[in-house]
Amino acid sequence: MSHPETAKRGMHLAEFGMLMAIIGTLLHHHIVTYTWIIAGLSIGSLVGLAMGLWVPMTAMPQRTALSHAFGAFAAALVGISEYFRHAGHLGKIEMSALGFEVMLGSLTTTGSLLAFAKLQGLVRGTPMTYKGQNIFNMALLATTVVIFIYLIFVPGSMPLFFAMAGLAFVFGLLLVMPIGSADMPVVMSLLNSYAGLASAATGFVLSNNVLIIAGTLDGFSGFILSILMCRAMNRSITNVLFGAFGSAATAAAGADQHGTMREVGLEDIATQLAYANKVVFVPGYGLATAQAQHAVRELADVLEKRGVTVKYGIHPVAGRMPGHMNVLLAEANVPYSSLYELEQINPEFPTTDVAVVIGANDVVNPDARDNPTSPIAGMPILEVDKSKSVVVLKRGQGKGFSGLENPLFFKPVTGMLYGDAKDTLTRLVQAVQHA
């Protein structure tokens, strides 16, 4: 997976390996009845295929969250079933692994389902907090762990086992409740990691090496992604999980923005773009919600025909999950060689004629760099304010998902172009063609 070209080959190998593992298991001597298995495999394949083929790329974060839920649920169910089977005659080691598996699996299931709901808009995206929340969560977790440890020594107490599982399910919900939409990328990576670790725990319980290896790989992948996301936001992981970003914002961002936001006309911008040497597009979650990825590519095409150099600056936590923007733009046929990471594109902004910010907010907020009291202080940003001119495409004057004021909008170098991104970009295409 280190390069798009070799990734496809790697995936085919993985698929083949998976098939072999499944066939090998089906021939296992423990298997007596095949009816349930066939039924399960068929239903699962149908659902999986349907989801895989029909989910639009913009719904990728939601689908990924659902996938975590399924994987974790399967692990939790196997754990519960194993407990049932042995009805309390479990050695300490087995019980520990099983307990881990059920706890982790349960909380990841509910946590991922809530993440799905938040992403899909079924539940508010703003952080849901209440007084003493962290203490309550910690207490709940402590109780669950205490029951877990007790069960290791007294595995026979079935009601306690179910209590532990139930508490874990609840804890998953509570853990994800205070996470704001902007912090979703980290939580998604974490849940990815937990789902994998739950599978690895299953491997310990069933003494199955394949499960251990696969689960650990998944667990680590998610974990590394989480660390990367946190570094990209310059916040520690505890801060993300327990910091309730939203509430911090209202307290600290005292400096009210004075000054006005300069609105610009479409024709002016079109002219600027048409006669520029270098243009950099900076996409954010707004690009996804406006479904404007095709429109931005059309604009890029038109500009490139005129000899303008077009690049895209992708911030690591732009969007709602790691790599969100890359996938969105790839779907619009933007060649990945035009996509640049933060460290690559930042040095280029001083020589950029126009930086076009589409539905992005925190990732270009200079407060992260200049204002030490800002909630996002220290977070590496795309330094569009160093360009010769900045255009911000935004629906309106609101504060965006994170609720933070953005001084970029008030700087003299910036012009605001209000309206639906897709609509604006399409009209820009026509305007540039006539320029």
Add this chain to the structure above:
Amino acid sequence: MTVDTLISALYVFALAAFLGYQVISRVPPLLHTPLMSATNAISGISLVGSIVTAGANYNKVSTILGFIAVVCSTTNVVGGFVITDRMLKMFKRKDVAKKE
């Protein structure tokens, strides 16, 4: 599970962790989303455990739970691979994109 089995299982875990770190840290941010869906698909290997649970006919509860687990895991495996495939197909280089 004996202590011996536990030790060898931990050994496997440690090796996998090391391997995982090496491999994953080389994936560029460009491919992070397909990475997540691919690892989801791979973690669907828990299908292996679910199949045994569903098919070994231990008791009614286990079979039902195993059945549900099989459905969930299969969805993950099939869906995960299909989606990853879809995503990877989209990543084109400039010269290839121009030809289309």
